[in-house]
Amino acid sequence: MADVVDNSISAGASQARLRFVWSGSESRISILDDGRGMSDPELEAAMTLGTINPLDERSPTDLGRFGLGLKTASFSQCRSLTVASKREGQEIVCLRWDLDAIASDPEGGWRMFEGPAEGSERFLEPLSALRSGTLVLWERMDRVVTAGSNFDHFAELAIDVESRLAMVFHRLIEGHRSDFRLFVNDRAVAPWDPFMTGHPAKPWESPVARISTPSGTVEAQCHVLPHKDKLSEDDFSKAGGPEGWTSQQGFYVYRNRRLLLAGGWLGLGRGRAWNREESHRLARIRVDIPNSADADWKIDVRKSTARPPVFVRSWLTGLAENTREKARKVFAFRGSPTPGPGGVPIEQAWRVEHLRSGVRYRIDEGHPAVTAVIDACGDRKDLVKAMLRVVEETVPIQRIWLDTAENKDTPRTGFSGEPETAPDGVRTVLLTLFRDMVGRRGMTPEAAVRALSSTEPFQNYPKLVAALPEATKSDEGNAG
Numbered sequence: 001m002a003d004v005v006d007n008s009i010s011a012g013a014s015q016a017r018l019r020f021v022w023s024g025s026e027s028r029i030s031i032l033d034d035g036r037g038m039s040d041p042e043l044e045a046a047m048t049l050g051t052i053n054p055l056d057e058r059s060p061t062d063l064g065r066f067g068l069g070l071k072t073a074s075f076s077q078c079r080s081l082t083v084a085s086k087r088e089g090q091e092i093v094c095l096r097w098d099l100d101a102i103a104s105d106p107e108g109g110w111r112m113f114e115g116p117a118e119g120s121e122r123f124l125e126p127l128s129a130l131r132s133g134t135l136v137l138w139e140r141m142d143r144v145v146t147a148g149s150n151f152d153h154f155a156e157l158a159i160d161v162e163s164r165l166a167m168v169f170h171r172l173i174e175g176h177r178s179d180f181r182l183f184v185n186d187r188a189v190a191p192w193d194p195f196m197t198g199h200p201a202k203p204w205e206s207p208v209a210r211i212s213t214p215s216g217t218v219e220a221q222c223h224v225l226p227h228k229d230k231l232s233e234d235d236f237s238k239a240g241g242p243e244g245w246t247s248q249q250g251f252y253v254y255r256n257r258r259l260l261l262a263g264g265w266l267g268l269g270r271g272r273a274w275n276r277e278e279s280h281r282l283a284r285i286r287v288d289i290p291n292s293a294d295a296d297w298k299i300d301v302r303k304s305t306a307r308p309p310v311f312v313r314s315w316l317t318g319l320a321e322n323t324r325e326k327a328r329k330v331f332a333f334r335g336s337p338t339p340g341p342g343g344v345p346i347e348q349a350w351r352v353e354h355l356r357s358g359v360r361y362r363i364d365e366g367h368p369a370v371t372a373v374i375d376a377c378g379d380r381k382d383l384v385k386a387m388l389r390v391v392e393e394t395v396p397i398q399r400i401w402l403d404t405a406e407n408k409d410t411p412r413t414g415f416s417g418e419p420e421t422a423p424d425g426v427r428t429v430l431l432t433l434f435r436d437m438v439g440r441r442g443m444t445p446e447a448a449v450r451a452l453s454s455t456e457p458f459q460n461y462p463k464l465v466a467a468l469p470e471a472t473k474s475d476e477g478n479a480g
Contacts, residue, residue, distance in 0.1 A: 001161055002168045003069035003303070004031045004136050005182065006258065007046075009172065011035025011134065015181040018165075020158040027145050027154060029077075029138045030123060037132040038085040040093045046070065047083060047095045047112055069303075070136070075099065078138035082116050084124045085134040092127060100140070158184060163242045166192040171257040194252055194262070194284050195223045196239055201230035203330050206323075211315050216290035218312055222323040225282045227330055245281045249327075251320070253287045253297070253306045260299065261306045268308070268317045274324070278404060283327035285320060347455040361395060363388050368455050369429070372436045426461055427471075434468045445469040 001018065008016040013035035021028050038046060049071055074081040075097075084094040096113045116124055120139065127135040138144075144157065162184045166173075170191035172180045182189040196202055206222040228236050241248040243263065253261040263284075265274040274280075289297055296309040308316055349367045353360045363370060370388070377384050430452065437448040445468070452458045452465045 001029075001031065001073070002165060003073035005165065005169065007070055008033035008035055008134070009180060009258070011037070013133070014179065015183065017183040017186070018161070019185055020154065020161075022151050022154045025145055026139075027141060028123065029141065029144070030126075031136040032126050032130075032133065033135075034130050034133040037087040037090075037134055038093070039087050039090065043083065043085050043093050043095055044112075047097065049110075071097070074136070074138060077143050078141040080117055080137075080139040082120065082124075082137040082139070083134065084116070084127050084137075086127055086130065086132050088132040092124070094124065160242070162187075162189055163192070165189055167194065167242060167262060168259045170194075170259070171254065192238070192241060194239075194241060194248060195221075195286060196225050196235075199226065199235070201226035204326055206319075209315075209319060211312060213293065213296070213309070213311055215293035215296045218290075218293070219286075219288040220316065220319055221286045222319055223284045223286070224323060224327045224330055225284065227282065246276050246278055249276055249281045249283050251285050251287055251316070253289065255289055255291050255294075255299070257288075260303050265320065266306070266308050266316065268313060268320060270317065270321075274320075279328045279331050280324045281327070282330055283320075283323045285316075285323055287316070345454065346459055347451075349456055361397075362392055368437065368451055369433055372433060372441075376436070376440065426458070427464055430458060430461070430464055430468060431471060434472060438472075445472075 005016050005018075008031070011033065013033035016031060016033040019030045019032070021030075047070075070083070071081070079099040080096065082094065082096040084092055086092045094115050096116060098113060098117070101113070102108070102110060115121075116137070117139065120137065123137055124135055127133055145154070165182060165184070166189050169180075169182060169189075170193055172178065173182050173189060174191035174193065195205070202224070203226060204222075204224040208219055208221045210217055210219050225239060231239065239245075241262070248263045250264045251261065251266050252259060252263070253266075264276070267273045298305070298307045347364070347367055349364060349370070351362050351364045353362055365371065365374060365385075365388075374381050374384050433452065434445075434448050437443045437451065438445055443451070449465055449468060452468070453462060458465055
């Protein structure tokens with residue numbers, strides 16, 4: 001259906017309306033646009049297989065290439081394809097392919113019919129109300145309505161088509177000033193933006209990078225999406241896309257703002273091709289290619305595969321490595337290592353040591369909570385440090401990794417998800433540390449608040465941290 005919508009856009013349509021009509025084996029789907037339409041000779045050429053030379057120079061906004069999209073897309077779904085079109089000031093012209101009629105008369109060869117099938121004339125009536133436009137009608141949809149199909153299956157198909165068209169055409173239909181609108185059963189299709197543009201929790205996006213190639217300029221922009229903890233349930237569900245978070249990671253290849261390939265790493269990688277992994281699911285990279293680059297990128301007839309040419313592979317690999325690494329850090333640390341207000345770095349309880357033998361995790365003794373305990377123990381500091389070493393050496397890394405892989409998310413910590421309105425566990429720990437900082441260590445309340453505001457995990461609870469001085473006075477007053 002995206003191929004049919006491509007033709008509507010190339011014809012200058014301001015809208016395309018898809019209609020799914022359930023009627024058992026007689027169910028049908030139509031696509032009506034208000035583009036410039038076609039004359040009789042133009043319609044005949046459009047309905048003839050392979051009339052466009054893929055090597056011909058095309059308009060920069062043309063979304064086609066082979067002249068096969070309408071026919072191959074339709075024949076893959078139905079056995080009767082009717083196309084009616086109307087030029088402004090001209091009569092409606094109509095041609096039809098009927099695969100059953102062709103099969104019943106092998107000697108007759110491949111021949112088109114004029115006009116709709118008997119009884120289908122009324123389905124073309126919406127075109128009469130337009131000054132110009134084109135209507136594509138699919139009937140006898142043997143690949144869509146199969147044995148056992150019912151209304152619910154058909155309705156689910158319409159919903160699935162809507163979600164995928166929302167992804168494929170999102171850059172063409174987004175924004176209040178969009179030049180093109182898309183409808184499914186009279187409901188406007190809302191664009192699905194894989195990059196969550198403008199979301200306040202989004203941790204990083206790169207400037208647009210460009211490279212000149214023999215077939216034109218290629219542009220790329222890298223994005224790292226927010227961790228689940230930074231999103232509402234609704235935002236997280238929507239951002240997963242039609243295929244889910246893990247499958248939707250990787251490159252998004254566009255031609256004239258139309259999405260050709262959604263997700264995947266294009267066979268890139270140092271040594272071996274990258275796979276879709278949970279740790280990189282927040283990484284998405286937008287790539288724009290001109291329609292003169294189809295041959296270089298090996299765009300197929302279905303517009304579903306693409307392979308970057310040799311002269312951009314190293315460039316794209318470098319961009320992807322940087323994006324994947326940033327995404328991995330956000331995924332692993334829930335986004336918490338990002339600097340706080342004013343660029344103040346966050347004090348983390350764990351530090352990572354990269355050794356020749358591998359990676360090792362150590363508790364940072366400079367963390368305020370750890371420092372407070374060690375200092376308070378006086379002559380028994382060695383006992384506390386021995387306990388910390390035991391904790392370091394027994395972190396269940398394999399178990400954590402297995403749980404992450406099985407549950408498709410990083411395991412929850414004790415504080416995760418505790419609302420700021422009643423986080424008793426967080427408040428108790430904060431009050432203990434605050435009193436130690438102000439009382440034993442002699443810090444001013446303001447300095448203690450600043451320190452805790454830039455300490456993991458308390459930077460996630462700014463309201464509680466800011467209220468510590470008053471909370472301490474209140475507790476003291478109640479005690480008195």
